[in-house]
Each structure stands twice: as C-alpha cells, then as structure tokens.
Amino acid sequence: MIDLQDPIAIRVRGIVNRFGSQTVHDGVDLDVRNGEILGVVGGSGTGKSVLLRSIIGLKQPEAGEVTVFGESMIGKEEDEAQDIRRRWGVLFQGGALFSTLTVAENIQVPLREYYPDLDQTLLDEIAAYKVVMAGLPPEAGPKYPSELSGGMKKRAGLARALALDPMLLFLDEPTAGLDPIGADAFDRLTKSLQQTLGLTVFLITHDLDTLYAICDRVAVLADHQVIACGTIPELLATGHPWIEEYFNGPRGRAATATVDRNRQLGA
Amino acid sequence: MTEMADFTEELTDGGWVIRFSGRLTLARIGNLHKRLDALDGPPVVIDMAGVERVDTVGAWIVHRLEQDHGATVINASEDAKRLITLVTRSDRQVQMRPEPINPVLRVLNEIGEAVTEAGATLVGLLSFFGSILVAIGSTIRHPSRFRVQAVIQRLDLVGIRALGIVGLMSFLIGIVIAQQGAVQLAQFGAESLTVNLIGRITTRELGVLMTAIMVAGRSGSAFAAQLGTMKLTEEIDAMRTIGVSPIEALVLPRLLASVFMMPLLGFFATLISIIGGGLFCWLSLEMPPVIYVRRLQEVIPITDVWVGLVKAPVFGLIIAMTGCYQGMQVKGNAEEVGLKTTAAVVQAIFLVIVLDAFFAVFFTKIGWT
Known part of the structure; x- marks a missing residue:
C-alpha cells in the first residue's frame, strides 16, 4: 500500500551493486525524509547515478531493499510499478x-x-x-x-x-554544465518549486554552491557506502578525511564564504 | 476509494456559486474541464470548502474559472492558495506548435535544400579529395610520418575480417545466378550456356559490385561513425592543435586499406561466386567440375578479369572517401553521427553504381566486350 504521508519517502537498505568484478555499492543504507531536499555527493565513480538508477528501478541491485512511500521497488512487475512511477519525476x-x-x-x-x-x-x-x-x-x-x-x-x-x-523529484546533476548564473537560477527554481509544490527532492550534485544553498541534508557516498548523512555542520563534525577535504578544500571554502556573505547581506 | 473531482452549481442572490468537492488532482480530474465549459451561468463565487486535495492541475482549473468570469475563490486551503498563486504567475501565452507552413512552399523549400545540399556535398567531396592528395604528397616527402601500424590494422579490419561475410554472400549469389539462369536458358535448350552467364557476369560486374556494396555497408559506415565520434569528442581538434594532420593520421590509412583491399576482396568474391555456380552446375545440371573449369577458360576472356579488377580500387577509394568525409562533417550532437553514417553508406553505394555504369560504357567502347 502506498503511504504518501510516510515520514521516510525513500528507504534504502543494504543495496549491493556490482559490475562484473567491480563493486560499486556494498550495503548502502539511506533514508530520504518526506519534504526534504537531500543532496547526494561522492567522488567520480562512487555510484551516485547507479544509486539513483537502483531506486527508480532502471537497475536491479544484486541485493538489498528499496522502498518508496512504503512500497517495495525490488522485483516489481512493470504494471505494479506504474502506480508509484507516476508519483515521481526524474x-x-x-x-x-x-x-x-x-x-x-x-x-x-x-x-x-x-x-x-x-x-x-x-x-x-x-x-x-x-x-x-x-x-x-x-x-x-x-x-x-x-x-x-x-x-x-x-x-x-x-x-x-x-x-x-509528482511528490518526489530526482535530479541528476542539474547544475552540471551550466554557467554560475544559470546554476544559481536553477537552484532557486528547485527550492521555490520544492516549497510551493511540497516536493521531496533527491539531488545528485557536485556543485558545492547547490549543497549549501538548497539542500536540507547531504549524504556522502564513499568506500561503496553512505559514510555519513546529515546537515553540512553534522558532516563536518564526523571528521572523515574525505568529507573534510571535500568541504574544506579551496572550493568548499569559497562556497562557504559566499553563503556566509549572502546571509550577512540578507540579515 | 477517494472521490473524483466534482462540482455543484447553485444560483444565490449574489449570482451563481460553484462548489468543488473531492480531489482536484490530475488523477481524479476526469472530464471536469469539459463540464466546466457547459456551466449554467457565469460563476461569481468559487467555493473550495469541500475540496480534499489540490495539485497544480486543479489549481489551474480554478484559476481559469476565476480569470474567465472574474469570480472570487473562497474557503481555499493554504495549499490551494499557494498553488493557485503559482499557476497564476505561470499563466502566460505559450506557443504550443510550430508555425504552420504552406505545404507547397514546404515541398519547394525541401527541393531547394536538397539541391543545394547535393551541390555542397559534391564540392565538399572534391575539396576533401584535394586535401587527401596534399596529404599524400606530404607523406611522400616525409615518409617517416607514414603510419604503417594504422594501415595494417585497417587492412585487417577492412579486408581479412570481411572474408567470411563476403565469401558467404558471393557463394549464394553464384548459386542464385546459376539456378535462375539455368531455368531461363533451358527454354532454349541452352543450359550449357549457364557457364557463360556465371563466368562473365561475376568477373565483369557482380563480384566487384556486390563486394563494394558490402564494404560500403561494413567499412564505409564504420569510418563515418568512428571519425564522427572522434569529431564529437574533440579528438580531431586535439590532433590538429598538437600538429598532427587528421587527414594523414586517420583518413589516409583507411583510404589505403580500402583501395588495396577492394581488388583482393573483389577477386575473392568472384572466385567464390564461380565456385557456388559450379556447385549448382555439378549437382543440378550434372556438369562435372573439370568440364566446368575448362568451359570457363574458354568463355571468359582475360579482359573480363581486368574489367573487374580495374574498377575495384576506384570503388574502394569512393567508399573510404565518402565514409571519412561524412564522418568529418559531424558536428553538434550524437544524432548527427547516425545521420552522417547513413549518408555515407547511401552516397558510397550511389556513387559506386554511377561509376560502374560509366565503366561499363567505357570498357565496351575500347573493345573489351
């Protein structure tokens, strides 16, 4: 039974994905809360898009469980999946x-x-x-x-x-390849639509500005797993070297500075 | 079961009132839109008290009603108000379909475009041929730039790997010619002339022509697709910036390979067709292979073999040139690669057949009949 009020819109448990001998995911757990914008980050090749494809049913994971609004997505017949499919946009x-x-x-x-x-x-x-x-x-x-x-x-x-x-929106690197002005405009559009339409957004991105500007929480994919998931301060508190480097590298600092400046201007 | 979107109309002192009920969502909207076109009277008040849920489609319908009749919306939930504001902001005149074009004009336009494009292709091919000649010239002056490895690789791909499919095709064609020829010739009691038919038609025409068609489909298309993809990924631009001529590095090896391999493949195809035809003669006309071969020697003049073999390298040149030329024309997106590959094969086969006609007339004129 589809439960649109489920506080957890997408529940991913123990997903395993392999391509030949190469392991992409080994036990990925992730919750996307109803009504939030969740950013998914990770280095190239950590399987961000594969995770998206596993959730929307374009790829069957080797093991694990995916539920969307309480409805299991694994091993679904095409016509059974229709009912859930029309509740998301990709x-x-x-x-x-x-x-x-x-x-x-x-x-x-x-x-x-x-x-x-x-x-x-x-x-x-x-x-x-x-x-x-x-x-x-x-x-x-x-x-x-x-x-x-x-x-x-x-x-x-x-x-x-x-x-x-739809109730759910999946965005795969929406600002990649856009100029900063276009990317910023797209971020604002995503945020305002999410607020007015009450969407839950699953957003894959490399764009630190996007993460700071619109994401409620961020999930980090590394070492074949989600190593951390939370707000950016929470992620930084974990002290994981990759996260440190990602957010505190020169680009990360620049994005933080921009956000701080904008906050001050807005205040 | 949740309720479909519905409405009731009521005439009050203030005018018509519309009361919506159920879910005003895409899934439950049904034919609400049409029914609203046939209202009893223009609504003044839109009451949304009975509405369970609204999405943008429901909000849109309410918005239209509000706008068309200047009605006021009452009892709308916060969600509904927000969505109605959103769609009101998004209500602008949007063009839906391309401008209709006069069909006569369109046909004329298409003809014009096709003509200019054909002209441009012809000029383009000629200038491409020119740049190939220049590249050949500079390779002769600097033999160290000649890419032996690339040529050998192409020889393998264009020639050796085509042997199987060309052989099978030729074998079947040989049998078909023999069988069809024998049936017709039998009506004149001239079944033995089947040998003339097979021998001459395959050596002069079909062996090389069918091979050319196969090579165009197999290698010409591959050339166009490879070069087109390299153009898209900017590999060719990268080569140019490094100072490597893409014509020398990419086009020449392919060109040489197909010019060199076409005669060999054509000769091979001719032989296999003759063997196929011979097999049919042996099994069906009871003509022993020894007799078949002796008769072949009698009826095929050596000039027939030359007719076939002279044409082959020219066809190879045409196929490689159109393939590479079309590949180099790719720009923009991946769809272009498909279009240009198709164009390469179609043009290659077309040009091969046109040239073949010229060759036929030419060889007849010089007495190689």
Missing part, C-alpha cells in the same frame, strides 16, 4: 528529452501515457503553464531539443519531470 543529466518531439509534446508524453482521457485543450494548457513554471520563455514550446541551449534543455527536462505533479 531529470536526467543531459535532460534526456525525446529528440523527435517539441518541448510541449515532451511535457505531454507522461500525461498522455497515464491519463489518455485528458482532452487536448487541457493538455495544452497544462504544458503551457509547466513551461513557464520551469522558467522557460513562452516561445520555447514549439522548439525541438536540438534548438535549445544546455540550460534550457535542463529546464525543459524539469518541466517534463513535473508534468504529473
């Missing part, structure tokens, strides 16, 4: 827009798939306000993905991820 790294469809049609794909009875006028209206909601200019509707810039592709991908009014 933004892939490159946007993953369908290249033969326009932006508006891309947004309508999930709507048509799950609610074939919706009439065209309503579909168009929904697509229209989602386009604006994702921060795209109104003339982006009839454009094809190849005509969009990297930032606009991400926004269009976000609009499609939000098409079904």
Whole structure:
C-alpha cells in the first residue's frame, strides 16, 4: 500500500551493486525524509547515478531493499510499478528529452501515457503553464531539443519531470554544465518549486554552491557506502578525511564564504 | 476509494456559486474541464470548502474559472492558495506548435535544400579529395610520418575480417545466378550456356559490385561513425592543435586499406561466386567440375578479369572517401553521427553504381566486350 504521508519517502537498505568484478555499492543504507531536499555527493565513480538508477528501478541491485512511500521497488512487475512511477519525476543529466518531439509534446508524453482521457485543450494548457513554471520563455514550446541551449534543455527536462505533479523529484546533476548564473537560477527554481509544490527532492550534485544553498541534508557516498548523512555542520563534525577535504578544500571554502556573505547581506 | 473531482452549481442572490468537492488532482480530474465549459451561468463565487486535495492541475482549473468570469475563490486551503498563486504567475501565452507552413512552399523549400545540399556535398567531396592528395604528397616527402601500424590494422579490419561475410554472400549469389539462369536458358535448350552467364557476369560486374556494396555497408559506415565520434569528442581538434594532420593520421590509412583491399576482396568474391555456380552446375545440371573449369577458360576472356579488377580500387577509394568525409562533417550532437553514417553508406553505394555504369560504357567502347 502506498503511504504518501510516510515520514521516510525513500528507504534504502543494504543495496549491493556490482559490475562484473567491480563493486560499486556494498550495503548502502539511506533514508530520504518526506519534504526534504537531500543532496547526494561522492567522488567520480562512487555510484551516485547507479544509486539513483537502483531506486527508480532502471537497475536491479544484486541485493538489498528499496522502498518508496512504503512500497517495495525490488522485483516489481512493470504494471505494479506504474502506480508509484507516476508519483515521481526524474531529470536526467543531459535532460534526456525525446529528440523527435517539441518541448510541449515532451511535457505531454507522461500525461498522455497515464491519463489518455485528458482532452487536448487541457493538455495544452497544462504544458503551457509547466513551461513557464520551469522558467522557460513562452516561445520555447514549439522548439525541438536540438534548438535549445544546455540550460534550457535542463529546464525543459524539469518541466517534463513535473508534468504529473509528482511528490518526489530526482535530479541528476542539474547544475552540471551550466554557467554560475544559470546554476544559481536553477537552484532557486528547485527550492521555490520544492516549497510551493511540497516536493521531496533527491539531488545528485557536485556543485558545492547547490549543497549549501538548497539542500536540507547531504549524504556522502564513499568506500561503496553512505559514510555519513546529515546537515553540512553534522558532516563536518564526523571528521572523515574525505568529507573534510571535500568541504574544506579551496572550493568548499569559497562556497562557504559566499553563503556566509549572502546571509550577512540578507540579515 | 477517494472521490473524483466534482462540482455543484447553485444560483444565490449574489449570482451563481460553484462548489468543488473531492480531489482536484490530475488523477481524479476526469472530464471536469469539459463540464466546466457547459456551466449554467457565469460563476461569481468559487467555493473550495469541500475540496480534499489540490495539485497544480486543479489549481489551474480554478484559476481559469476565476480569470474567465472574474469570480472570487473562497474557503481555499493554504495549499490551494499557494498553488493557485503559482499557476497564476505561470499563466502566460505559450506557443504550443510550430508555425504552420504552406505545404507547397514546404515541398519547394525541401527541393531547394536538397539541391543545394547535393551541390555542397559534391564540392565538399572534391575539396576533401584535394586535401587527401596534399596529404599524400606530404607523406611522400616525409615518409617517416607514414603510419604503417594504422594501415595494417585497417587492412585487417577492412579486408581479412570481411572474408567470411563476403565469401558467404558471393557463394549464394553464384548459386542464385546459376539456378535462375539455368531455368531461363533451358527454354532454349541452352543450359550449357549457364557457364557463360556465371563466368562473365561475376568477373565483369557482380563480384566487384556486390563486394563494394558490402564494404560500403561494413567499412564505409564504420569510418563515418568512428571519425564522427572522434569529431564529437574533440579528438580531431586535439590532433590538429598538437600538429598532427587528421587527414594523414586517420583518413589516409583507411583510404589505403580500402583501395588495396577492394581488388583482393573483389577477386575473392568472384572466385567464390564461380565456385557456388559450379556447385549448382555439378549437382543440378550434372556438369562435372573439370568440364566446368575448362568451359570457363574458354568463355571468359582475360579482359573480363581486368574489367573487374580495374574498377575495384576506384570503388574502394569512393567508399573510404565518402565514409571519412561524412564522418568529418559531424558536428553538434550524437544524432548527427547516425545521420552522417547513413549518408555515407547511401552516397558510397550511389556513387559506386554511377561509376560502374560509366565503366561499363567505357570498357565496351575500347573493345573489351
């Protein structure tokens, strides 16, 4: 039974993932609380995207348990998973827009798939306000993905991820490849949508600014496991060398300084 | 079971009142949108007291009603108010579909584009040929820059590894020609002429032509895809900055390999077709192999072999050139690689067949009939 009020939206227990002889995950445990933005960080190759794929069912882990809103996701039949699938939206790294469809049609794909009875006028209206909601200019509707810039592709991908009014949003490196202004704008958009729509967000990122600016908690993947999960001060208190280096390296310090400065300006 | 989104209308002193009930969410919206188009009267008040949950779709519908009729929303929950504000902010005129284009204009436009593109490809291929000649020239002047290792690797890929599939194809084609030819010739009682048919058609035309088509599909496409991917990952740009000419390093080895391998593969294909045809003659027409070979010697003039073999390297050149040229044209995204690979194969086969026609006329004119 799907329980949307479950205080733990995603529960990951003991996930094991291997590619051939290479172990990516060895007993990953993670809780994503309802209504929070959880940032997932880790060095390259620590399996951040693999973890995402395991949760949304694109990859079956070798062992372990994943539940979303109290519903187990492992070994689900395709049609059983449908009910849970329409409660989440996924933004892939490159946007993953369908290249033969326009932006508006891309947004309508999930709507048509799950609610074939919706009439065209309503579909168009929904697509229209989602386009604006994702921060795209109104003339982006009839454009094809190849005509969009990297930032606009991400926004269009976000609009499609939000098409079904999901409870859960998965973002895979949403600000990678964006300029600082675009990245900042995307962060704000994520935060404001999360607040107004009451979303739970699972966010993979390398962007320290994003972590400081919008994440409620951060999970750190290293040594095939989640070595720590909590607010940034809590993570720093663990004293783990990788975490120290990550947040206290030159880039980490710069991001902290920016956040502090912004706080002072805001105060 | 949760309730579907629904509404009731009521005429009060102040005007029409709409009372929504149930869940105003995407999953429960049903045909609410259509039913709201057929209201009894313009609503003045929208009462959301009976609403259990709202999402942006529900909020949108309320917002439209509010805006179209200037109605006021009452008893909305905090969530609903927030969402209605969000969709109100997002309500802008958004273009949904590309501008419709006059179909006549579109067809004309497409024809024009195809013509200019064909012209551009022809000019591009010629200039590409030019830069290949330049690269050959500079390689001759600096033989140390010649990449023996790369050429050997390509020879293996283009030639040796194609032997199996080219052989199988040729063998089957040999059998088909023999079988079809025998059936037709039998009507004139000239079954023995099947040997002439097989021998001459395979040595002059089919052996080399079918091999060219196979090589275009196998290696021409691979060249385009490899170079296209390297273009995308900026490998080719990196080469240029280091001072390595991509034509010398990438195109020449492929070109040499296919120019050198095409005659060998073509000859091999011809032989196997003849063996295939011979097998059919032996089994079906009861012509012993010894007789078959002797008859072949009588009916195939040596010029036929030259006709086939002269064409082969030219075809190899065309295939490698279109493949590499199209690969180098890739820019932008991964989709381009697919498009250019297709273009490479189509153009290679087309050019090979056009050239083959010229060769046929030419050889007939000089008396190699």
